Amino acid sequence: MAILRCDHPDIEEFVRAKQKPGALEGFNISVGITARFMEAVHSDDLFPLSFGGAIDREIRAMDLWQKMMRATWDWAEPGVFFVDTVNRMNNLYYCETIAATNPCGEQPLPPFGACLLGSFNLAAYLKKITGWRSEAGVAGIHEVKDRWEFDYEQLRADVPVVVRGMDNVVDRTLYPIPDQQREAKAKRRMGLGVMGLANAGEALGHSYGCKEFLEFEAGVLEIIRDECYRASAKLAAEKGPFPLFDAERYCDGKFIRTLPDEVQDLIRKGGIRNSHLTSIAPTGTISMCADNVSGGIEPIFSHATKRSVNTPTGKVEMIVEDYGVAFLGVKGKLSADVTPKEHVDVILTAQRYVDSAVSKTCNVTGSTPWDEFVGIYAAVHAGGGKGCTTYNRDGKRAPLLTASAPPTSDDGPSCAVDAEGRRDCA
Numbered sequence: 204m205a206i207l208r209c210d211h212p213d214i215e216e217f218v219r220a221k222q223k224p225g226a227l228e229g230f231n232i233s234v235g236i237t238a239r240f241m242e243a244v245h246s247d248d249l250f251p252l253s254f255g256g257a258i259d260r261e262i263r264a265m266d267l268w269q270k271m272m273r274a275t276w277d278w279a280e281p282g283v284f285f286v287d288t289v290n291r292m293n294n295l296y297y298c299e300t301i302a303a304t305n306p307c308g309e310q311p312l313p314p315f316g317a318c319l320l321g322s323f324n325l326a327a328y329l330k331k332i333t334g335w336r337s338e339a340g341v342a343g344i345h346e347v348k349d350r351w352e353f354d355y356e357q358l359r360a361d362v363p364v365v366v367r368g369m370d371n372v373v374d375r376t377l378y379p380i381p382d383q384q385r386e387a388k389a390k391r392r393m394g395l396g397v398m399g400l401a402n403a404g405e406a407l408g409h410s411y412g413c414k415e416f417l418e419f420e421a422g423v424l425e426i427i428r429d430e431c432y433r434a435s436a437k438l439a440a441e442k443g444p445f446p447l448f449d450a451e452r453y454c455d456g457k458f459i460r461t462l463p464d465e466v467q468d469l470i471r472k473g474g475i476r477n478s479h480l481t482s483i484a485p486t487g488t489i490s491m492c493a494d495n496v497s498g499g500i501e502p503i504f505s506h507a508t509k510r511s512v513n514t515p516t517g518k519v520e521m522i523v524e525d526y527g528v529a530f531l532g533v534k535g536k537l538s539a540d541v542t543p544k545e546h547v548d549v550i551l552t553a554q555r556y557v558d559s560a561v562s563k564t565c566n567v568t569g570s571t572p573w574d575e576f577v578g579i580y581a582a583v584h585a586g587g588g589k590g591c592t593t594y595n596r597d598g599k600r601a602p603l604l605t606a607s608a609p610p611t612s613d614d615g616p617s618c619a620v621d622a623e624g625r626r627d628c629a
Contacts, residue, residue, distance in 0.1 A: 206284055206303045208235040212252045212259035214267065218274050218281060230306060233282040233590065234271055241584055244268045272577050275592070277599045282308065282592035283580055289589050294459060294558055295390065295478050297452040308590045309484045309562035310394050315382040319393045321369055322486050323361070325423060326399035326496045326526055328354045329406055351406040351531065355426060362430035363437070369393045370438060370476055391445040394482025394559050395431055397423065398490050401497035401535055402527040411502045411536040412545025417552050420500070424556035431480040432462055436469035444474025458558045482559035496526040500553055500563055502538045503527065538566040539596065543579050551586040560589040569597030
């Protein structure tokens with residue numbers, strides 16, 4: 204992720220950078236937003252742009268904010284990265300300063316940091332209960348049908364095994380340069396998250412973004428958070444804590460203080476093996492490998508999608524069904540039908556249980572009122588979110604190809620474009 208702070212003198216040019224054909228197409232961009240800038244936006248004050256300690260000029264903060272909002276409305280970039288929120292909530296606030304993230308924004312990283320990510324497939328924890336008798340209807344008749352249940356205990360049991368395996372990766376990795384090895388082994392950072400949230404929640408009968416869905420999301424992520432930290436604390440007792448662990452300062456971290464008291468006590472007494480443990484990634488490729496389960500914490504984009512697939516006889520265009528349709532018998536709520544508030548609620552629910560960050564795109568349409576669109580970013584910041592991106596399906600970036608939509612890319616019929624506007628051309 205290319206990130207430039209909002210107070211850099213070149214920030215206005217940076218905001219427009221990806222509006223030129225062929226410019227910076229290989230990666231995403233975001234603006235590093237400070238608390239001071241947000242205060243200036245809300246109070247409609249002037250805001251200084253500076254470099255190397257010298258003020259270059261002052262601009263009206265609201266003007267820059269509107270330019271960012273217009274750019275992301277039309278071009279889906281830049282996103283925003285709330286850099287002060289990230290550093291305030293960082294478990295390692297006492298020994299590092301974060302200025303940037305990995306490519307999709309879910310892992311804020313220091314210089315030479317690398318992401319070690321893994322995701323629990325929540326759809327794999329669904330159990331079918333056959334012959335379930337529903338409550339009596341108006342006629343007093345019980346309906347006999349199948350239903351899905353979620354295996355919380357299996358998830359709880361799986362987390363320690365995965366934490367141990369991921370921790371081993373830190374030691375077994377062949378690092379390209381010594382600085383990366385020193386960074387990884389000094390902190391032993393990892394980011395465990397989920398995919399299939401939409402498929403699993405909707406199989407349980409909860410419409411994406413509704414109150415019950417958010418309760419399910421919170422329950423699952425709370426288990427993952429608590430069991431990750433408990434497992435890492437137990438690993439520390441066995442193998443030792445990460446080298447930069449400082450019991451007093453680490454346990455005084457704002458995120459650590461959200462953990463259950465008994466987990467905090469474990470960490471305080473014996474340390475913790477890994478500085479960070481949770482993150483929510485988009486999981487695009489691995490979701491596809493898992494029979495097209497819904498990615499990360501996103502809603503599904505379509506019930507079926509055209510994909511260009513490599514076969515022994517060449518590339519073949521195939522229709523790939525959403526996992527919920529193909530395996531669960533559930534036609535989930537499409538991203539086109541998810542309201543901005545529902546998108547924000549899902550982001551902020553996840554962020555409460557994640558020590559790193561949450562990668563999620565808020566999809567909107569061209570008919571979304573401007574104040575409601577801009578309100579997405581304000582709500583994410585106010586709610587403690589660490590970043591945000593949106594995608595206007597009626598903007599200037601090409602839409603995702605669904606099974607019923609012909610290709611619209613200028614690059615030809617073999618190009619697919621994902622929800623963030625990235626092209627994949629065969």
